[in-house]
Amino acid sequence: MPGRFSYDNRSAAILVFPVLAVLLVVAAFPILYSFWVSLHDIVLTRPLRRPFVGLENYGRMLADPRFHTAVLRTTLYTVVTVSVTTVLAIGVALLLNENFRGNKLLNALLLLPWATPSIVNGLMWKWIYDPTYGLLNAVLVQLGLLESYRAWLGDPDLTLLLISNAAIWKQMPLAALLLIVTMKAIPEDLYRAAKVDGANVVQRFIHVTLPALRPGLMLVLVYETMISIRHFDLFLIMTQGGPGDASYTLSWLIYVETFRSLRFGTGAALSYLLAMLTFLLSWLFIRFLGERRG
Template structure:
């Protein structure tokens, strides 16, 4: 009996040796890969398939294949172009402000000063707040009757009376951009600060020996070193700005009128208000293609011309 057991163990070990390491690694990772395919891959494929069909839950029996008709309809609709303009304006303002402020704050936090550790910790607070809670906080700040912003400006004599910041088309978009910047800024600061801390001190010492001042050191040492991190920040911030939903849902609901109706909000209205899942998925893929296009533009501007070389 014992000999049989030993033989079985030996044969099992021998057969185990025949399994190569890549094959064993694949078998061990197969459950995780299958889970990723089911949880990520299937929804992507299914939503792409739905975008090629007419599928409205109000009239489910009219489900049929329409090819690219949904995409053609989007490009021919006034709602799309209005939402695209709002999206591009919101993204341009948000990304530009975040990148500039994040660079300045990262440069400041990279310098030694008292309580630097505390300040670095406080910078993370806006990022740690959930988006919906962030939206509710800014809703109170912008409130037309008891808002903190109105109270501050009136007490300083900069405003004659309380005003509805979210009821005016121009101020509503700017208010939305401000709330987004406050929430998205810490991530950019962290990435740029981490990049600044990897710059060898010898580069600055060599520049000072050559007589370079602060601006020349920034232009020829710091900025080229930050080229790749800046590209990452630009892409991430563009993705964050384009897909902003929580703030719009809490603060403006796309209004007043269509002043803050972005492509993501238009996708939400089409899918869950009109229950047009075919057109809604086509909107979603259109937004994804626009985001990818912006990312490719960043790659070209930063690297296609060869201006930022370390």
Template sequence: MRRLFGYEERSAAIFLAPVLAVLMGVAVFPILYSFYLSFFRIKLTRPNRTPFVGLDNYLDLFTNDLFWVSVARTVTFSVVSVAAILAISLLVSLLLNQNFRGRRVLSTILLVPWAIPYVANALMWKWIYDSGYGALNGILYQLDFIDKYMVWLGDQDKTIFLIANAFVWKEVPLATILLLVSLKAIPSDLYQAARVDGAGVWQRFIHVTLPAMKPGFMLVLIYETMMAIRHFDLFFILTEGGPGNASHVLSWHIYVETFRNLSFGSGAAMSYVLALVTFALSYTFIRSLGRKV
């Protein structure tokens, strides 16, 4: 007991108390309170009718067609985005790991998309994709790839992929840096030993580079999956879930339910489902890939 509550422990507790109090107020309490709210049918515009509904807000999700549409859209968006981010950032990190003239300039340019705020990025892509005056149509038209301006975001078959493209453009720099760190950490004597054993470029890549990059891959995979599943900004600014329900992802579904319909109970329940899915996926990745690293 004396060791537990000695002078140092007490001092530490006193000094940490203000920070802990703030964290309790701005993080822990809202998390617990929103969980509590998820058991009530709370609609701000009906302040006098907030019945306790137990698990109904959670169970209702499974019978809601639009919820399943949003799950399907989220899965498509996440798989396409994360796969593209992994592939492109691998190629770019391999390129930047080479010694060539202009490497530093290229590295700096690469950081530009990362430095642009999400909302600015979304607005930029809105202009690029615009079917009337967008840069994409302008370039394709001038290069004679199209003979008339195309509909981009308004074409439901393209919408989710175009938004994924804007997301990938923003996320690739960070993923590249993370992979580059893994690449730089590979000891050069491993390559020398492989060369001595007669391994060619491809064999060195497969047997030395890729295995050594697994921690980096795992980090990028987990981080980008979490970012993709929860992503909201691009959907809000580019399409507002449309056209039809073509970009109605989970985060958009939660936003509409919570802040447009002002249904805080069901919105909170959806948020917990999303958090749980994100956590389960991350845990699965860590368990399955972590063992092999």
């Protein structure tokens, strides 16, 4: 009597099982456990009490003014970072997609910011913006564009944009590379046909390049959004959420709630809210930019 599963299926199951077990331990369990934690009022400095509060942590955070501020800051930061990164990446990809002398060297140089560790990137830009001996002040003053040194990161109207600039510098190269790969796959015939039809450079870009870039653009938008919305390291190094609450983003709020206030329950709830927001945005991008079949 033949078994329900074939020999191949059983072998495959046995071979996959160790990986599955590891995934369950290192991925599934923490995810489920953190959700369980988010349903409790856990404050590490009060170890004797950890009552089950259901969804109260979620309600409390949603009503917290700090959460509203953090959502606003995160949205602004994400919109600026993702849009500027994408536009710059398209420009760089268009440039590097052309054949010219030094193209390979530029391609290699492009990788430098991306290869720089985030901590180093944050420290580098913090020094560039420094109010006393920063490069930005020195350059602007010497060019006569600024009268005296400014505290760039101390200006709450500029802080988020300046952090965003540091993020764009690091993230744009990878986005450009992803788009270059997509551009290389566009058939040359399409451009020739467009030229025959009398399309100029701009028209060829709008009607040939952009539609063909859709898969690459979707990848860039989803990836950059997921990275930006959860960005933490630059905020830790450059401003610590300040000045005041000028760079108080969701990831910073999670850090403060979890590791400074040691409120693991609300910290976990916030993490879930951030995860849900990330999934929602990613789904929207895939839904509207994904390849349409049929």
